[in-house]
Amino acid sequence: MLSPAPIYLLSNHSRCKMSSSPKEITIIGGGIIGCCTAYFLTRHPSYSPETHRITLLEASNSNAGGRTPDSITDPATLADPETASKRNPAHDGIAGGASGKAGGLLALWAFPRSIVPLSFKLHDELATEYGGDKRWGYRRCYASQIDCQARLPPGFSSRMADKKNIGEAEPVSNGAERVSKGLHKNHKKGIKELEKLGAPEDLDWLDIEESLTAYEGMGTPDNTAQVHPELFTRSMAQLAEEKGVKIVTGARVTAINKTPDDKSVESVTYEKDGKEEILPTTDCVVAAGPWTPRLLPEIPINAARAHSVVIKTPKLVSAYALFTSIMLPNGFPTPTPRDSRGAPGAQRPLRGQQIVEPEIYARPDGTAYACGPTDDIVELPLTAAEVEVDVARCEDIIYQLGGISDELGKDGEVLAKQACYLPQGGPYIGEVGPTKGLIVAAGHTCWGIQNAPATGKLVSEIILDGKPKSAKLGGCDPSSKYVNIIGDDIVEARSFVY
Numbered sequence: 001m002l003s004p005a006p007i008y009l010l011s012n013h014s015r016c017k018m019s020s021s022p023k024e025i026t027i028i029g030g031g032i033i034g035c036c037t038a039y040f041l042t043r044h045p046s047y048s049p050e051t052h053r054i055t056l057l058e059a060s061n062s063n064a065g066g067r068t069p070d071s072i073t074d075p076a077t078l079a080d081p082e083t084a085s086k087r088n089p090a091h092d093g094i095a096g097g098a099s100g101k102a103g104g105l106l107a108l109w110a111f112p113r114s115i116v117p118l119s120f121k122l123h124d125e126l127a128t129e130y131g132g133d134k135r136w137g138y139r140r141c142y143a144s145q146i147d148c149q150a151r152l153p154p155g156f157s158s159r160m161a162d163k164k165n166i167g168e169a170e171p172v173s174n175g176a177e178r179v180s181k182g183l184h185k186n187h188k189k190g191i192k193e194l195e196k197l198g199a200p201e202d203l204d205w206l207d208i209e210e211s212l213t214a215y216e217g218m219g220t221p222d223n224t225a226q227v228h229p230e231l232f233t234r235s236m237a238q239l240a241e242e243k244g245v246k247i248v249t250g251a252r253v254t255a256i257n258k259t260p261d262d263k264s265v266e267s268v269t270y271e272k273d274g275k276e277e278i279l280p281t282t283d284c285v286v287a288a289g290p291w292t293p294r295l296l297p298e299i300p301i302n303a304a305r306a307h308s309v310v311i312k313t314p315k316l317v318s319a320y321a322l323f324t325s326i327m328l329p330n331g332f333p334t335p336t337p338r339d340s341r342g343a344p345g346a347q348r349p350l351r352g353q354q355i356v357e358p359e360i361y362a363r364p365d366g367t368a369y370a371c372g373p374t375d376d377i378v379e380l381p382l383t384a385a386e387v388e389v390d391v392a393r394c395e396d397i398i399y400q401l402g403g404i405s406d407e408l409g410k411d412g413e414v415l416a417k418q419a420c421y422l423p424q425g426g427p428y429i430g431e432v433g434p435t436k437g438l439i440v441a442a443g444h445t446c447w448g449i450q451n452a453p454a455t456g457k458l459v460s461e462i463i464l465d466g467k468p469k470s471a472k473l474g475g476c477d478p479s480s481k482y483v484n485i486i487g488d489d490i491v492e493a494r495s496f497v498y
């Protein structure tokens with residue numbers, strides 16, 4: 001049973017009274033959103049481990065899901081093993097989904113605008129406070145948009161495309177070829193607007209002479225940064241645990257139970273080691289990423305699988321995030337179509353040309369990360385541990401990188417081939433309907449790493465102050481109705497109001 005906390009009287013500049021009501025807080029999901037929520041709850045001025053019991057339940061108990069067996073298992077071993085966030089075997093399963101397999105780009109030009117500035121600032125403060133540069137690879141970086149023409153990989157030639165059994169680029173109405181879009185595509189400008197070349201000198205790991213056709217800077221170290229998402233998420237979990245959060249992995253929540261009058265949350269039911277457990281809960285935060293609608297069907301979040309690779313480069317590559325547009329020539333290995341399974345090692349030569357948009361992030365640990373487009377071939381499995389990797393889709397990215405860079409291609413070493421599910425449709429942050437104590441923090445699209453600290457802080461305020469204080473929720477509030485416009489694109493249109 002939780003005891004009431006003391007009420008502190010503070011100076012004029014501080015709040016006079018702190019929340020003292022005992023709370024049993026359950027966070028569902030050990031991705032970056034759940035772990036940041038746990039961290040910020042424990043750093044809230046009203047938090048007291050005597051009064052507030054916080055439990056984080058994570059369904060998976062392994063990070064091996066969504067990675068091929070030959071992939072590296074612990075990214076900390078790449079960075080300085082003395083200073084990088086250590087692996088805690090009791091936390092295996094934390095960051096097992098997208099939060100461990102994302103790029104890790106942070107930007108003041110991300111969306112939604114209501115929470116981005118707060119989150120970018122919090123990332124910076126966390127890095128300063130805990131040595132995030134060494135612990136989770138935090139650094140300021142550049143972001144650029146590049147147009148390239150890929151070279152053919154060894155063993156492929158344009159003549160092969162004339163033979164039978166070839167892949168076809170589908171022409172679209174304007175005469176160009178169909179593009180498989182990058183994840184952060186909404187930030188990209190039209191090719192016409194790009195300046196011709198003018199690439200900076202330190203971008204020396206791209207084949208500038210042969211491949212680059214256009215370059216434009218998008219973000220600078222003033223407004224752009226990066227983290228290693230798995231190491232960051234792992235650190236947030238560790239820091240939260242040090243202040244009293246109980247982390248339970250291999251614990252899949254199957255129900256959120258309400259009081260008989262339906263007015264408040266009462267408990268959650270979860271399965272662990274084949275047994276069913278019930279955890280009394282006054283405040284339940286659903287941070288289950290793309291799995292959220294399985295617990296809260298009223299929250300319209302979609303899941304789309306995305307593949308990525310990690311390449312060890314022969315030398316440290318300069319700090320750029322590259323939004324690419326790569327023209328694949330006739331005879332290049334055909335990218336796996338969005339709507340069919342890949343054939344690993346058996347890509348057919350392309351007939352015609354095709355544009356692809358992998359995103360590439362140089363990392364300070366001597367690697368580069370790159371991700372490809374989303375697909376919807378395999379439905380979201382039960383847990384992150386069961387995510388299926390389509391090796392051919394990873395090979396597509398590897399061929400494409402090799403077509404524009406020797407460092408990422410023939411001179412690089414592939415360390416990881418992986419897949420995860422991108423939560424689409426949100427973010428949703430706030431109370432769900434009239435049920436007291438039911439909060440959602442999910443659906444963060446391609447900016448969940450960027451927006452996790454603000455989300456965690458705002459959720460901690462909703463629970464311990466009764467309302468968000470550090471930023472306005474704006475369109476993130478599940479009860480809002482809005483249309484979010486980025487550039488000329490409507491990226492989110494909501495009509496979901498309680």
Ligand SMILES: Cc1cc2nc3c(=O)[nH]c(=O)nc-3n(C[C@H](O)[C@H](O)[C@H](O)COP(=O)(O)OP(=O)(O)OC[C@H]3O[C@@H](n4cnc5c(N)ncnc54)[C@H](O)[C@@H]3O)c2cc1C
Pocket residue numbers: 028029030031032033034057058059060093094095096097098099100101102103104105106183251252253254287288289290291292295306307308371372383384385420421422423441442443444445446447448449450451
């Ligand atoms: C390829 C790719 C690249 C990306 N790059 C970037 C980037 O550069 N910058 C950026 O800001 N964002 C990026 N993102 C987006 C970012 O990764 C996500 O928005 C973010 O990781 C979502 O975090 P989450 O905690 O909500 O979800 P997840 O990481 O999916 O975590 C949810 C967790 O909940 C657990 N769970 C689910 N159901 C239950 C249950 N019933 N009980 C208990 N636990 C449960 C799952 O096992 C999982 O561990 C990228 C995403 C992808 C796919």
